Amino acid sequence: MNTTISVPKEENSTLDGIQKVMYAKNDQGEFDRYRYGSSVEEFATKIAIEEYELLKQECLEHIKQGISSPIEYFMYENRMDLPTLSCAVGMFQFRVKRHLRMHIFQKMSDGLLTKYADAFNIILQDLKDFR
Amino acid sequence: MSQKPPFEHSQFAHCESGVVSTLLSAYGLKISEPMAFGLTSALTFVYLPFVKVNNLPLIAYRSLPKSIINTISKVLHVKMERKNYPNPRAANEDLKNLVTKENKMVGLQTSVFYLPYFPKDMRFHFNAHNLLVYGVDGEDYLISDPVFEEAVRCSEAELSKARFAKGVFAPKGFLYYPKTIPQNIDFTPIIKKAIVKNAKAMLTPFPFAGIKGMRRLAKKIESLENSEANSRYIKNYLTHIVRMQEEIGTGGGGFRFLYAAFLEEAQKYELNKAILEEASKLIIHSGNTLREFALYCVEGSRKIEKLDTKKIAAKLIEASEYEEKAFRLLKKL
Numbered sequence: 001m002n003t004t005i006s007v008p009k010e011e012n013s014t015l016d017g018i019q020k021v022m023y024a025k026n027d028q029g030e031f032d033r034y035r036y037g038s039s040v041e042e043f044a045t046k047i048a049i050e051e052y053e054l055l056k057q058e059c060l061e062h063i064k065q066g067i068s069s070p071i072e073y074f075m076y077e078n079r080m081d082l083p084t085l086s087c088a089v090g091m092f093q094f095r096v097k098r099h100l101r102m103h104i105f106q107k108m109s110d111g112l113l114t115k116y117a118d119a120f121n122i123i124l125q126d127l128k129d130f131r
Numbered sequence: 132m133s134q135k136p137p138f139e140h141s142q143f144a145h146c147e148s149g150v151v152s153t154l155l156s157a158y159g160l161k162i163s164e165p166m167a168f169g170l171t172s173a174l175t176f177v178y179l180p181f182v183k184v185n186n187l188p189l190i191a192y193r194s195l196p197k198s199i200i201n202t203i204s205k206v207l208h209v210k211m212e213r214k215n216y217p218n219p220r221a222a223n224e225d226l227k228n229l230v231t232k233e234n235k236m237v238g239l240q241t242s243v244f245y246l247p248y249f250p251k252d253m254r255f256h257f258n259a260h261n262l263l264v265y266g267v268d269g270e271d272y273l274i275s276d277p278v279f280e281e282a283v284r285c286s287e288a289e290l291s292k293a294r295f296a297k298g299v300f301a302p303k304g305f306l307y308y309p310k311t312i313p314q315n316i317d318f319t320p321i322i323k324k325a326i327v328k329n330a331k332a333m334l335t336p337f338p339f340a341g342i343k344g345m346r347r348l349a350k351k352i353e354s355l356e357n358s359e360a361n362s363r364y365i366k367n368y369l370t371h372i373v374r375m376q377e378e379i380g381t382g383g384g385g386f387r388f389l390y391a392a393f394l395e396e397a398q399k400y401e402l403n404k405a406i407l408e409e410a411s412k413l414i415i416h417s418g419n420t421l422r423e424f425a426l427y428c429v430e431g432s433r434k435i436e437k438l439d440t441k442k443i444a445a446k447l448i449e450a451s452e453y454e455e456k457a458f459r460l461l462k463k464l
Contacts, residue, residue: 003415005388016250018279021142023165023388031165031392033144035280040422043429044373045252051367079244081185084256087297 010039014046052076063131069105070130071096074120088119138236138265140275140282144385147199148173149277150238150261155209157236158309160316169393170321171202172329174386176454177340178348184299187368190348190375192386196259196300197240200307206321210311216304219291226306227267236265236275240305242296248276248283258300260293319400323464326397330462333454342458345451348372349444356440366435369428369443376425387418406460413457420450 005024019035026032055076062068075085086096098104099116110124117124138157143149148168155162168174173194182189194202204211216222229235242258243249266273271284285293294304333341352372355365377385394411398404424446431438 001412001416002419003412005415005419014250014252016252018250020144020278022144022385023392031388031395033142033164035142038377040373040425040429041377043433044370044425045378047366047370047432048255048374049252051363054363079255083183084298087299087301090297 007034007036008038008040010037010042012037012039012042014042014049052079063102066102069100069102070127071105071116072100073130074116074122074127075100078120085119089115091115138275141277142280143277144389145193146261146277147196147259148389150263151199151203153263153275153277154236154238155203155309155312158312160207160209160309160312163396165389165392165396167199167203168386168389169329169397170206170325171199172325172332173199173202174329174390175332175340176342176344178344178351179339180351185371187371188351190372192376197305200238200261204309206325207316208313209309211307212310213307214305216306219295219304222294222304222306223287223291226264226272229306229308230264230272231267235308236263237306237308238263239290239294239307240302241290241293242298242302243293245289245293245296246276246285247289248274248279248285256296256298258296258298258302319402322397322400323402326394326461326464330458330464333458334462342451342455345447345454349447349451352447353440353444356438362435365438366432369432373425373428376421385418387414387421391415391418403464406464410457410460413453413460417450417453417457420446420453424450 005022007022007024015037019037021033022036023031024034056073059068059073059076063070063073075081078085080088082093082096086093089096099108099112113127114124117127120127138153141149141153143152143164145164145168148164148171151167152162152164155167162170171194175191175194177189177191179189200211200213203209214225216225226237226239229237239262240258241260241262242256243260244254244256246254246260246262260278262277263275264272265275265282268284270286272287272290274283274285274290276283294302296302335341335343337343338347352369355368360368391411391414394407394414398407424443427443427446431440431443
């Protein structure tokens with residue numbers, strides 16, 4: 001049985017210099033907390049972040065083609081998915097989903113758009129003028 | 132004015148058990164992080180394919196958010212003040228009062244995404260991050276966040292955002308602190324009960340939890356290769372598992388090591404030492420195996436053409452076997 005816990009000391013750039021701690025045994029065989037860095041964790045985090053970047057790039061294409069609305073772009077920019085965004089603005093998912101389409105977006109009132117702008121922490125004009 | 136509780140910022144492996152450990156210790160009940168984790172039977176495994184997070188299944192290696200806080204007060208008979216607030220104004224008024232006038236240290240539930248002191252790459256919409264507020268300095272709250280090496284600070288506006296984030300596990304301003312702590316707690320029967328409860332939970336016949344849940348996830352991983360899922364989805368799927376295992380608060384099968392540390396500490400009490408020792412070894416072994424499993428997941432997503440889902444699934448099954456052995460032993464404690 002492998003009962004030694006090794007503490008990885010790898011680089012993890014996603015943590016911006018901080019190190020998290022984990023439990024491992026000291027020389028006396030007692031548990032203690034140790035700072036560690038894991039490249040496995042780093043990779044997993046990077047993939048999650050990259051996925052949002054990819055979604056953003058695809059969304060920009062769709063905005064150009066007049067399919068997607070800026071709301072979809074800012075949803076990814078804020079690392080949200082549909083359920084998270086729908087909770088953030090307090091509307092049903094099917095309604096938010098409609099707002100992700102360009103031709104619906106163009107007909108939305110300022111009041112409604114402000115709800116989104118607030119959720120994204122931007123001003124209304126940034127949302128309306130987004131290209 | 133009452134004396135400020137003696138308090139020392141420490142870094143912990145997991146936010147909720149860490150906060151509970153610091154909080155109770157500051158109010159006079161010295162309790163380690165592994166104890167806080169173990170006494171609340173917080174080790175688990177859950178795989179719910181029908182609950183989606185970013186289009187990926189819900190996978191958890193520890194109990195639901197808030198369960199450590201709620202359970203610790205139940206098992207130790209600690210009276211906890213637990214409050215939610217209708218709006219940030221009321222929440223901040225109360226928080227300021229508690230921290231400055233009453234000199235209290237309080238725990239808060241927050242969303243990582245809105246905490247400015249977190250590195251950008253760590254900020255996701257995870258609504259159940261716990262931290263401690265121990266003071267006010269000008270516009271800022273002084274914060275002991277168990278993920279960080281040093282104490283940090285955060286402005287009222289930004290902390291309010293984090294406390295009133297919407298979505299799954301929305302914190303609604305949740306604030307907590309112990310009101311009364313009983314004297315002379317007899318830990319032995321409490322530890323025993325907590326361990327047996329945890330063992331039963333891990334050995335549950337419910338197919339999406341515990342040992343069975345691990346095996347079910349293994350099966351799903353194995354089927355990824357032949358499914359129509361594209362490589363991007365597989366990559367996201369595998370790293371998602373790793374993130375749920377490692378990222379949310381702790382590291383490298385970290386919850387297993389945390390629980391093993393608890394089983395070691397439990398040996399100081401009058402319980403069957405042989406069982407605890409053996410189970411602790413098995414859980415460490417499972418933690419190490421889960422770590423290899425995570426490595427395989429990452430290797431598979433790195434070189435998707437060399438992806439061997441059978442090998443990855445087998446590792447997870449291996450870990451589940453050690454855990455089954457460990458918890459079958461512990462159930463008899």
